[in-house]
Amino acid sequence: MKILAIGAHPDDIEIFMFGFLCCCKQMGYKISTVVATDGSLGGSNDNNKLVENRRKEAQNGLNQLSIPLFLDLPDGSLGNEAIHINTIKNSIQKVNPDLIVTHYYKDYHSDHINLSKIVKNAVGHYTPVLYCDTMMGINFNPSYYIDISNYMTDKIKSICCHKSQNPERFVKLVRLMNSYRAAQCNAPEGEYAEAYFFENSFPFSDIKDILPKSFKIRPFHIKAVNGFL
Numbered sequence: 046m047k048i049l050a051i052g053a054h055p056d057d058i059e060i061f062m063f064g065f066l067c068c069c070k071q072m073g074y075k076i077s078t079v080v081a082t083d084g085s086l087g088g089s090n091d092n093n094k095l096v097e098n099r100r101k102e103a104q105n106g107l108n109q110l111s112i113p114l115f116l117d118l119p120d121g122s123l124g125n126e127a128i129h130i131n132t133i134k135n136s137i138q139k140v141n142p143d144l145i146v147t148h149y150y151k152d153y154h155s156d157h158i159n160l161s162k163i164v165k166n167a168v169g170h171y172t173p174v175l176y177c178d179t180m181m182g183i184n185f186n187p188s189y190y191i192d193i194s195n196y197m198t199d200k201i202k203s204i205c206c207h208k209s210q211n212p213e214r215f216v217k218l219v220r221l222m223n224s225y226r227a228a229q230c231n232a233p234e235g236e237y238a239e240a241y242f243f244e245n246s247f248p249f250s251d252i253k254d255i256l257p258k259s260f261k262i263r264p265f266h267i268k269a270v271n272g273f274l
């Protein structure tokens with residue numbers, strides 16, 4: 046099984062998709078990663094140096110999953126030109142994945158939104174697209190949760206590779222979001238989950254067959270269930 050993760054900026058895969066990809070890797074799936082923009086707006090340093098730094102940071106952050114492909118599209122204006130669409134489409138065709146993971150089209154950042162729409166349009170009904178959580182979960186109603194507790198330490202380490210981005214704030218963010226998503230499944234404190242959304246469409250009316258197993262069910266009205274409530 047081939048999984049392709051496409052992030053808009055050099056640290057997005059680590060922040061939003063890392064735990065899921067670790068679970069897929071553990072199942073023997075082949076992971077490919079694509080970073081769409083050059084990340085040149087993510088700092089105040091000299092532009093070229095920042096791009097080079099961020100590339101190295103992403104390579105380090107993702108090294109246990111795959112060697113990322115960098116499309117070097119312009120940060121902040123992804124999707125403004127037709128060539129962006131072709132570049133993204135070509136990168137997908139090269140991998141020919143069984144499943145794509147990318148941003149949700151109602152996320153906060155225009156690059157995330159545009160990338161999401163471009164990816165979906167590029168694959169049409171040929172490849173299922175799984176959308177990752179949005180920033181702070183806004184506009185996002187998950188349909189699939191995955192327990193990433195065993196990979197949380199690795200996820201935090203991978204985010205910390207992005208030194209140019211003051212990664213401590215994103216570590217705080219994922220601790221908050223991923224523990225909230227776990228609590229939504231009535232998992233106890235100290236457990237972490239990533240949440241995803243899949244929009245059913247023919248012939249992908251159900252993709253559970255591809256996905257790693259979701260959370261175990263913990264009914265809260267039964268005694269002795271080790272849950273949040």
Ligand SMILES: [Zn+2]
Pocket residue numbers: 053054057154157
């Ligand atoms: Zn981003």
